[in-house]
Amino acid sequence: MKSGSLNLFFETLSTRLRLDIINYLRSGPKTVGEMCKELKEDQSKVSHSLRRLRNCHFITVENKGKERIYSLNKNTMIPLLKLVDNHMKKYCCTFCGDKKCLR
Amino acid sequence: MKSGSLNLFFETLSTRLRLDIINYLRSGPKTVGEMCKELKEDQSKVSHSLRRLRNCHFITVENKGKERIYSLNKNTMIPLLKLVDNHMKKYCCTFCGDKKCLR
DNA sequence: ATAACATATGAATTCTATTTCATATGAAGT
């Protein structure tokens, strides 16, 4: 196991916005516009985030006219999220999301 | 799924040192001193990293005399690493660890 | 009680990633 690219894997999933995008894509393919609207986020921010998610193959794109349609790589992401969810269920009480609380 | 603490999960696994520690602990429980030596890292750095890993319950500690013995939470970590490894095997060619290459 | 050792902690500094903003690209319609 070389940690050289492993950390990129995890780093890419380490921001609220990118996780929100992943989560939103669970309900099916979406355009960039739809994501911006749903997540109330700037188009540029979303686009930058999408690039990083794409780079790690967490999502895929398809062009449709002038829109781009993003889909989740369910193969990887669904089991991953399930695994993490299990861990959280077991430990979440002390696993505090509050930025203040011991990092 | 609230991304509030999910991102802490991933963020904690997003640095080389913390991943190296996880990886090293796969070969069994270790003291802080052993980790510092093996990974050629400053004791303070390692300790700070361990705190974060502990906070997420990726590792556990036990006191033994003046030493502290850290163990991997294999329950979560082994399946997680396996899953990630599969993903990497499938896509690693374009999944470039080089910091320069499109983040 | 003191010294020696192992580890942890806090705060300042340094480093790196995210945000912002202005602009570029590319497709579709007129």
Place this chain on the structure above:
DNA sequence: ACTTCATATGAAATAGAATTCATATGTTAT
């Protein structure tokens, strides 16, 4: 060809995390 709409990109500004360093804590031995 020009305009509009959707999305992408680059670079400067900003925010946030890692490193460093000095020091604290806790255990064991003398």
